[in-house]
Amino acid sequence: MQAFRTLKDFIRALANNEAFFSALFARRNVSIRYEDAMDLLDGRPDRLAFLIEHGLVQQNGEFLELDEQFQEFFEQILEVNIEVSTAYIQESVESIQSNITYFLNENSSSRKHQYLRKVKSDLRKLYKNIWRNTLDLRRNIEDTYKTEPNYKIKIAKLERYDQKAGDIEKLIAVVEDLCFEKEKLFFIRATDEELNRIKWQLRSTFSDTRHQLIEIQRQIINYLNLVRQQSLLVERLRKVKFLKDQFELKEKSNITQVLDRRHDLIFEKRPTYPLKLSIRELQTDSAREIIAAVLANKKQKAQLKRQVADAFTAGELEAEKDESAFVNIDEVKNSFLASGRELLDFLLQYPLPGNMDFDARLTLYCRLVALFPNEIDVSENYALKNGVEYAMAYPA
Numbered sequence: 001m002q003a004f005r006t007l008k009d010f011i012r013a014l015a016n017n018e019a020f021f022s023a024l025f026a027r028r029n030v031s032i033r034y035e036d037a038m039d040l041l042d043g044r045p046d047r048l049a050f051l052i053e054h055g056l057v058q059q060n061g062e063f064l065e066l067d068e069q070f071q072e073f074f075e076q077i078l079e080v081n082i083e084v085s086t087a088y089i090q091e092s093v094e095s096i097q098s099n100i101t102y103f104l105n106e107n108s109s110s111r112k113h114q115y116l117r118k119v120k121s122d123l124r125k126l127y128k129n130i131w132r133n134t135l136d137l138r139r140n141i142e143d144t145y146k147t148e149p150n151y152k153i154k155i156a157k158l159e160r161y162d163q164k165a166g167d168i169e170k171l172i173a174v175v176e177d178l179c180f181e182k183e184k185l186f187f188i189r190a191t192d193e194e195l196n197r198i199k200w201q202l203r204s205t206f207s208d209t210r211h212q213l214i215e216i217q218r219q220i221i222n223y224l225n226l227v228r229q230q231s232l233l234v235e236r237l238r239k240v241k242f243l244k245d246q247f248e249l250k251e252k253s254n255i256t257q258v259l260d261r262r263h264d265l266i267f268e269k270r271p272t273y274p275l276k277l278s279i280r281e282l283q284t285d286s287a288r289e290i291i292a293a294v295l296a297n298k299k300q301k302a303q304l305k306r307q308v309a310d311a312f313t314a315g316e317l318e319a320e321k322d323e324s325a326f327v328n329i330d331e332v333k334n335s336f337l338a339s340g341r342e343l344l345d346f347l348l349q350y351p352l353p354g355n356m357d358f359d360a361r362l363t364l365y366c367r368l369v370a371l372f373p374n375e376i377d378v379s380e381n382y383a384l385k386n387g388v389e390y391a392m393a394y395p396a
Contacts, residue, residue: 002053002054002055003054003055004054013050013051013054013056016047017040017041017047017051019040020037020040020041020051021056021066023036023040024057024064024065024066025066025071025074028065028066028071031060031063031064031065032063032064032065033062033063033064034059034062034063034064037064048064055067055069056070090171092122092125092126092129093126093171093174093175093178095118095122096119096122096123096126096178096179097178097183099115099118099119099122100115100119100183100186102115103115103116103119103186103190104185104186104189116190116192116195119186119190119195120192120194120195120198123179123195123198123199123202124198126175126202127198127201127202127205127206130168130171130172130175130205130206130209131205131208131209133164133168134168134209134212134213134216135212137161137164137165137168137216138212138215138216138219140157140161141158141161141216141219141220141223144157144158144161145158145223145226145227151227151230151231151234154227155224155227155228155231158220158223158224158227159224161216161220162217162220165213165216165217165220168209168213169210169213172206172209172210175202175206176202176206179199179202187199240253240255326353327352327353327364329367329368329371332347332350332352332364332368333368333371333372333375335350336350336368336376336395337375337395339395340394340395341394342383342392342393342394343365343368343369343376343392343393343394344361344362344365344383344385344390344392344393347361347364347365348361348385352364358385358386362388362390365390365393369393374396375395375396376393376394376395376396377393377394377395377396378391378392378393379391379392379393379394
């Protein structure tokens with residue numbers, strides 16, 4: 001894999017293939033086909049080969065996808081992370097602790113400034129990552145509850161997010177203990193205005209994050225209870241349906257007693273309340289059109305008198321006979337094999353049931369040749385009978 005020589009080359013590669021990378025990032029959870037990629041790259045495979053060689057795109061057969069490193073970079077920049085990760089936060093805490101130790105033990109002012117700059121950079125990344133992970137966690141909880149169709153997977157994901165929320169809360173406690181308790185000497189000796197602003201931002205972010213985590217844990221508990229209730233209801237409905245399909249619902253359940261105790265409106269018939277018009281209103285001219293429309297509708301609904309067909313005659317009730325000749329193919333075949341004669345000549349002289357003409361016997365010839373190719377040998381010699389040329393066939 002080749003590397004970009006300069007940052008300018010990297011930015012140029014992104015700008016020249018803007019539409020392609022936008023489509024890849026939009027479909028980062030599913031792969032994009034090679035043909036679709038060619039449409040986005042103006043049909044130039046050399047541009048795609050360049051991106052693959054420089055590690056921006058990964059190819060798997062006919063599918064393409066964005067490299068994981070750049071996908072994670074774009075997700076962090078756009079703050080659209082799907083997976084909540086606390087490993088990076090833990091690494092930042094360790095890096096802060098190490099650089100604080102280096103700062104306190106260093107005598108060179110220039111080196112102290114380098115360590116201080118690293119500490120400030122890690123602290124900025126720290127509170128941003130904690131806040132972003134908290135927001136991602138809350139969004140993932142909402143999406144899981146609303147979109148995950150499998151109840152077991154939904155419960156497992158919600159429990160995992162609950163554990164993630166606990167991990168974030170523990171990391172906040174570790175960072176607070178590190179910055180405001182253990183390393184007080186560092187913040188006293190490092191007289192830096194920006195560091196004081198970052199320290200204040202840490203307190204504010206951690207306070208907001210704790211409120212978010214409390215709401216997240218309350219939301220998870222509520223969702224887990226709802227999911228378990230829905231799951232229990234579905235299981236009960238499945239059992240009821242199974243018993244109903246087996247015609248054992250009344251015998252193996254108390255559904256009759258339960259329905260007898262319930263008087264919900266859903267079990268009641270829908271009441272109808274006929275409206276009686278006053279005599280005075282019916283005598284007005286405006287009511288005449290309404291009465292005429294009701295009468296016409298009533299006439300349309302009247303059932304027509306069915307017409308009765310005439311009775312069958314004695315001749316129509318007599319059964320008609322349909323006679324057809326039946327040919328025993330196996331018997332004809334065995335007789336032919338025993339005769340040793342040519343097949344069509346044999347069929348023309350064989351006593352077949354019914355008055356079978358030449359065309360019927362020719363059809364029987366074709367059937368025998370098709371049904372018994374291993375027992376009837378069709379030669380290369382041809383003969384002519386009744387104006388029909390046919391191949392001569394003999395017993396094999």
